[in-house]
Amino acid sequence: MDRPKLLEAATLLVPEQIATENDITVRDVWEYLREDEWDTALTLLEELGDIKSLPLSFWETLATAAEQMRLRRSAAWCRWRSYETRNGVIRADLTLRQASEARRQTSFDGAGVLRPMWNIGNRTPSGEPNLNIARLWVESIPFLAPGGRSSVRLAPLDPPQWQHLGPGQVITMHEDRSIAGTAVILDVHRPRTPCDDAAGHVPGARERS
Template sequence: MDVPELLESASLLVSEEIATENDITVRDIWDYLAHDEWEIALGLLEELGDDHPLPLTFWEKLADAAEQLRLERSLAWCHWRCSEIRNGVIRADLTLCPAAEARRTTPIAGHGVLRPMWDIGHLSPAGERAVSIAWLWVEHMPSLEPGGRATVRLVPLTPSHWTHVQPGQQITMHEDRTVAGTAVIREVHPPAGAMPTR
């Protein structure tokens, strides 16, 4: 499929009642598509998908369109959203340790490339701390400086390790044996297949 077909197909998966914070609906997006404003249409479809749960197919089509348009950030975000649907997502408030107190002295990339270890309360058979891995996306920021604070999205590498995590729980981030940051869980969304049926 080419870009307009992908975007039209994705837009058909969005209910006409859904709107962005600025009251943009899928009808408005169709107007952009009719005028070959594909980048704008893609951005608005992403925005609609960020505010409302949409199926994996929606994000896959947007990823294909972003790839054809060579929009790297959109491509990364759409792939990220696919991972959230498959593996679940945890939103948390993360505070990185200051550079003087931690091994990291450079900012972390905000677009889902870092896969730190997390102490989420598991112990090894020997009774030692066991960590679990989750990819990290910093919301609304291209990077996060040492000592900085931001809301982050975590996609577990092994979702079954994270089933006990609850809002309000504090977890610690590690890039080595030392603590790199602390996070307080805000929301937990299981993988799409693990969600109860209605």
């Protein structure tokens, strides 16, 4: 399926009644599609997907369209939202340690590239900390530098290991055994279900970067 058809298919999954803060609705998306303004249509669909929880097929279709359009960050974001639709949302306020205090000396790409380890309170049979891997998406800014702070989203490699977390809990980020940063959990939302669809459940919207 080519990119216009993919965008049209995603648009059909968006309820007409939802609107962004700027009063953009799916009708506006159709106008951009008629004008072959595919990049703008994709961006607006992403924003509408942040207003109301939409099906997994919505995000997967958008991701495929973004990949065909060679929009790397949009494609990565839509794949990320596909993951969150299946597994739930974890958001946290992360502060990295200064370069003089940690292994990391440079900034990193915030678009889900980094896969650090996290101390979330799990223990090995011998009582030692059992670190868990989760990819990291930085909200609002494209890169995060040593000493920086931002809200982030986490995509655990093994989601069931993270089910005990709740708002206010403190976890630590590790790129080796030393602490690279400290994060305070902001929100935890369960995976999307058919019951949530009926209730209009929204599993967390992003701050665009």
